[in-house]
Every structure is written in structure tokens, then in C-alpha cells.
Amino acid sequence: MAVIFLHDSPSGLQQHGPRIRISISAPLMEVEEGKAVGLEYPRPLQLLALIDTGSSLTVVNPEVAQTCKLRPTGITKVSAAGGIGRWPEYAATISFPEHDLQSFELIRVVGCPLPQQEWSCLIGRDVLRRWLFSYDGKTGAWTIEE
Amino acid sequence: MSMAALPINLESDFGVFEQHRANWFRDHPGEFVVIHKGQQAGFYPDYDAAFRAALRSFGPQSQFLIQQVYAVEPVFVIV
Numbered sequence: 142m143a144v145i146f147l148h149d150s151p152s153g154l155q156q157h158g159p160r161i162r163i164s165i166s167a168p169l170m171e172v173e174e175g176k177a178v179g180l181e182y183p184r185p186l187q188l189l190a191l192i193d194t195g196s197s198l199t200v201v202n203p204e205v206a207q208t209c210k211l212r213p214t215g216i217t218k219v220s221a222a223g224g225i226g227r228w229p230e231y232a233a234t235i236s237f238p239e240h241d242l243q244s245f246e247l248i249r250v251v252g253c254p255l256p257q258q259e260w261s262c263l264i265g266r267d268v269l270r271r272w273l274f275s276y277d278g279k280t281g282a283w284t285i286e287e
Numbered sequence: 288m289s290m291a292a293l294p295i296n297l298e299s300d301f302g303v304f305e306q307h308r309a310n311w312f313r314d315h316p317g318e319f320v321v322i323h324k325g326q327q328a329g330f331y332p333d334y335d336a337a338f339r340a341a342l343r344s345f346g347p348q349s350q351f352l353i354q355q356v357y358a359v360e361p362v363f364v365i366v
Contacts, residue, residue, distance in 0.1 A: 175347035195366035214353045221365040
């Protein structure tokens with residue numbers, strides 16, 4: 142069981158929110174099978190993701206899904222700032238290269254535009270349901286406990 | 288309601304899901320159905336099992352749809 146401690150200034154945490162570096166790719170099981178029949182996959186993409194308690198699901202910008210060649214496997218109805226719409230769900234693997242946290246070897250992520258945000262990935266409550274997450278605005282610290 | 292551009296066969300399979308989901312819900316509430324080329328290809332207790340089975344059955348080059356069988360389509364909020 143890992144506990145990780147992350148820190149910013151109180152103002153920085155207020156402005157940017159709690160964030161964590163992730164690595165995202167097509168599911169490892171798909172990559173293994175695909176490579177066995179000659180398919181090519183891009184290297185996992187590393188990016189900073191916002192831990193967003195207001196998001197029920199993990200979301201990526203569609204460009205991330207395209208860059209990582211994620212496989213669409215479903216359709217989800219989403220209520221976001223732009224209104225209600227149906228967006229594709231993709232199968233992915235998400236890991237945390239800078240931290241000793243367990244990977245999500247198979248997770249659904251929704252490909253939905255995140256306009257006017259500095260983030261291209263929101264870590265939603267589907268991930269948070271596996272963590273104890275705490276946020277200390279007074280000190281600018283946040284912690285994740287598995 | 289907007290709809291993102293999706294692979295045509297995924298949209299087509301989603302239409303099959305919409306057409307049958309009320310019937311499927313009676314026998315498979317909350318399960319995950321796999322649809323491939325317009326045909327139901329099995330019900331599974333979770334997404335993980337459905338994905339693994341679909342990948343094994345149809346291979347990494349095939350498109351397939353996995354949807355949870357619900358009575359009322361859920362709306363997931365992103366704020």
C-alpha cells in the first residue's frame with residue numbers, strides 16, 4: 142500500500158489544483174496481442190493530469206486518444222460545460238511514472254474536449270474510488286493513499 | 288445533444304444496443320454486453336471481462352462495442 146505526498150504553495154494549489162503525472166497508452170494486453178500480429182503502437186504518452194473530484198469519470202482530450210491510438214469501445218452520455226452530449230469511451234492503461242502507485246491496466250476514459258483548460262486529462266472519481274485522497278488548502282499539500 | 292464523430296461501425300453497433308437494451312435489461316441488468324458487427328456477442332459481469340473476451344474473440348484489429356446494460360441511460364457529470 143503506497144502513500145504519496147504532493148505539495149505546492151497554497152496559492153498554486155488553489156490556482157492549478159491537485160495534479161499528478163500519468164502515463165497513458167492503449168491497454169497493455171491489446172498492445173501485446175497487436176504487436177504479435179504486426180500492429181504498431183505509439184510509446185505511452187506522459188502528461189500532467191488534474192485530480193478532479195467534480196468529474197465522475199476520467200476524461201482525456203480527443204487529441205490524446207488519437208495520439209495514443211486508443212481503441213473506442215463504447216459511447217457515454219456526458220454533461221459538461223458545453224452541454225450534454227454523447228462521447229466515445231476508450232480503453233486505456235494509466236500508470237503513474239513518478240510514484241509508487243498501482244497502475245490501472247484497463248480503464249475506460251471518455252474522449253471529450255476540455256476547452257480553455259490547461260489540462261488534457263482529468264482524473265475522475267472512477268480512479269478516486271480506489272484511493273484515499275486528501276486536500277489541504279492551508280498548506281498546499283495533497284496526499285494519495287491506496 | 289451533440290455526438291462526437293465515431294467510427295461508423297461503432298455508431299451502428301450502438302444503434303443495435305439502443306434497439307435491444309430494454310429487452311436485455313430484463314435478463315442482464317447491470318451487465319456489460321459486447322456487440323460486434325451488429326450481433327450480440329455475450330454478456331459479462333464487468334468491463335474488464337467483456338474487453339478481454341472481445342479482444343480474444345475478435346482480435347486487436349477488430350472493432351467492438353461494450354456497453355453496460357441499463358434501464359435509463361446514465362449521464363456522467365464533468366465539472
